[in-house]
Amino acid sequence: MDAMPTPTLSCPCGRSEPYEKCCGRFHAGTAAAPTAEALMRSRYSAFVKQDAGYLLRTWHPRTRPARLDLDAGMRWTGLEILGTADGSAFHATGTVTFRASYRGGSLHERSRFERVDGAWVYVDGEFLD
Template sequence: MSLPDTPENCPCLSGERYVSCCGRYHEGEAVAPTAEALMRSRYSAFAVGDTAYLLATWHPGTRPSSLELDARVSWVRLDILAAEAGGPFDTEGQVAFRAHYRVGARRGVLEELGRFVRQDGRWFYVDGDVVE
């Protein structure tokens, strides 16, 4: 992935430019300081197709051996519903979110309560419960 091929505005809808928001995490220039920041950066990684970042930020105990993204899916909006703990001095956190997507003309929503842990100063996505 290279930054020139990415959107000007960050896909996580923070209102910042991609390069100064999630792009700096994707490029390894910084690490996400909170569970919510990691959630936003992972959503943006799905949006820009950065599978390497997704795998690197998945907890080793639950990380799949490989990940193949569906190129037909367009991630169009992220709504953070709630965050519990997950701050810079916590070791665990949860983030509830809705991720809106499109596949052709069909629209969908993925709602999840994600669990995160911080180890050695880095946040990792562990797993989540999908809300039906």
């Protein structure tokens, strides 16, 4: 009997693509997020995967904390992009408004992004609700 192929899990960011072809390539450093929204999605996936290194690498140098301690007990359950402004290949800045759900609640934020040396980075966010 042939072994069943291992199912490829969709990316935590909510896209139907497999993690390796979606946010995984950004986490691995083999590609850069082309838009502010793609970076937002990849950062959410990094929180799901507990990848503090990626989160720090994609944080603007002027607002980046010296270290990031992630809560190992946090269980993120979904990401909903509520709106974007600018943040495409033709912009230097952009915002992404989103709701990230976790076991027991959700986080509603408008995040600001800028390009540094051509790459999108997270600047800061404003909590909503």
